[in-house]
Amino acid sequence: MKISGIINIRHVPRTGWVLRGVPPAVAETISDHIFLVTLVSLKISEDLMESGFKVDVAKTLVMSLVHDLPEAVTGDIVRYVKEKEPSYFKMVEEKSLESLGMEKYIDLYREFEERKSLESIIVKLSDYLATIIEGRRLIALGYSDVREIVENMENLVKNILESLNNLELKNVVEKTVMNMLKN
Known part of the structure; x- marks a missing residue:
């Protein structure tokens, strides 16, 4: 693990916010986002286990x-660009993990991208929720141009919730999501 390369994310603002007028000094960094995703994932996991x-x-x-x-x-490449050449960016992201000495996590990264396990669904959902939470914070600060990102993420959350086949699982996750978005 090459910590000296990984810590760069502490200083890289998320591109979507900056492109919509949020100054880099105000915009959440990649590490801020990862931290929030991890907290949200923990909460969803705990609620599911309690059920x-x-x-x-x-x-x-x-x-x-x-x-x-x-x-x-790679820096934070916007979703639109990644969606143009998904197989290329998947390869680039996996090579990036290798260059950071994180090759043992490539399979886990693939699992996240493919959303084939409950854990990967939790993390993807948390990724979207963390973006909504941050977007709402930025809107409250007056950066209304980020509203489009928030609305897109809300639709993606809705899609994940609709894709859950287990009704009890869906109910627990929906309740957790609604509680998080109220706060």
Whole structure:
């Protein structure tokens, strides 16, 4: 693990905010985002476990920490650009993890991207929720141009919730999401 490369994320603002008029000094950094995603993932995992679901919390938290680490090398590339060449960016992100000495987490990163496990769904949902939470904070500070990002993330959260086939799981997650977004 090459900490000296990874710590770059402490100083890289998230591009979407900056492109919508949030000054880099005010915009959340990639590490700020990873921290919030990890906290949200922990809360969702705890609520699911309290309701009797089996969640590998350690896996969820590690996945939360790793999910945006490639950005220590690539910077925060906006979603629109990544969606133009998804296989290319997947390769670049995996190579970035290797260059950071994090190759042992590539399979976990792939799992996150493919959303094939409960843990990966929790982290992806947390990724979107963390963006909504931060976006709402920025809107409250007067940066109304970020509203589009918040609305897009709200739609993505809705899509994930609709995709949950287990009704009890869906109810627990929806309740947690609604409680988080009230605060």
